[in-house]
Amino acid sequence: MRRLHHIPLSPFCRKVRLALAEKRLEVDLVEQTPWSRSLEFLRLNPAGTVPVFEDxxxxxxxxxxxxxxxxxYLEETRPERPLLPGDPRARAEARRLVAWFDDKMHGEVTANLVDERVMKKVRGGGHPDSGRIRAGSKNLATHLEYVGWLADQRKWLAGDEISLADFAAAAHLSCLDYIGYVDWDSVPSAKAWYQRIKSRPAFRTLLADHLSGFPPPAHYADLDF
Amino acid sequence: MRRLHHIPLSPFCRKVRLALAEKRLEVDLVEQTPWSRSLEFLRLNPAGTVPVFEDxxxxxxxxxxxxxxxxxYLEETRPERPLLPGDPRARAEARRLVAWFDDKMHGEVTANLVDERVMKKVRGGGHPDSGRIRAGSKNLATHLEYVGWLADQRKWLAGDEISLADFAAAAHLSCLDYIGYVDWDSVPSAKAWYQRIKSRPAFRTLLADHLSGFPPPAHYADLDF
Structure with missing residues (x-):
């Protein structure tokens, strides 16, 4: 059986969970605690990070x-139900947006808010830093506007077809939504896009996540939020 | 004519310069100062980062x-002289190492040393932080050992063929070598690998770089260092 080593509120793991589910690939989820630096896990990935996929x-x-x-790798080994468009320039645009969300939005928003609000407590890393939380909240408004602007211009974030760009954005926003930080009503076009992607069967696995000690807000799993 | 917007001591730009040169693609280099946030450049790349490639x-x-x-994109549009192997698992190993150097080594080493020693002064960002310089130097020794270990096990870093993994590693190490931080004699297998890659015609563009106010050490451009 294939396995995905993950942590539930990691946007990187969530992007891969969405990609696997969109490709109808079932996977055993193995929850890791990368900060404990177990030798067994470091043998799988010397970088000590999740996600790790065992095919x-x-x-x-x-x-x-x-x-x-x-x-x-999933695109190359399971090309059915593609996650990237066919044209090289369109692929570059989808990948640019994945990098935008995974590098820029992660550094400016998700790392600040999810680390401070949840992961520090899970890891036993001390008190939340209010400066990082303020910065993350402020930057989230800008990133949500960018998602809304893209959703206004295009059918999906990178173009006519749903792509990894949508799954990357949704992965970050779903983590932020789990901790109640997304003001959906402030950007209606972003909300309408998220409603569409949240309704996909692939999303169910994320909506069923439940972190002990950190219950999500009532609207988190609601498709009609 | 195609153009690459870059800064000379960026490992990310250097990796792309090596990739372009290996594929025999000539390019006009346009030096940018991304920290000045010019509107013209932000229109090219809203993330405000280099490199940007205009095809x-x-x-x-x-x-x-x-x-x-x-x-x-270069692999997809110019598949001749490939930068990645053919097999999906071998491609994943090459890409894993690119991510290792561009994420982990960058965060632990290159960002600390190049930012503090050069970019802060170029940008006008204040005095070097000696804590970051100490951390960067210490971590560099570990990363150089990893490069040496890979070069001991394999012909090139990701396997039998030269790949993006080698260019990513060489891009970081060439920046660090420019500021005189690499103790090549401490890891002979890493030095032998670097001698091989440094001798390739594609490397000449990097060896000709000269930052005003920051002369490289004498051995920087020497193939027999």
């Missing part, structure tokens, strides 16, 4: 590390 | 942002 025997035993690398 | 008309006018995205 099944039919495709040859393989251990694939890093969320962007896993997504490219 | 020529023969392949359709295209603006491609982000070093990893540019490299995938």
């Amino acid at each position: 099944d025997e039919a495709h040859g035993r393989a251990v694939i590390c890093d969320s962007a690398v896993i997504c490219e | 020529d008309e023969a392949h359709g006018r295209a603006v491609i942002c982000d070093s990893a995205v540019i490299c995938e």
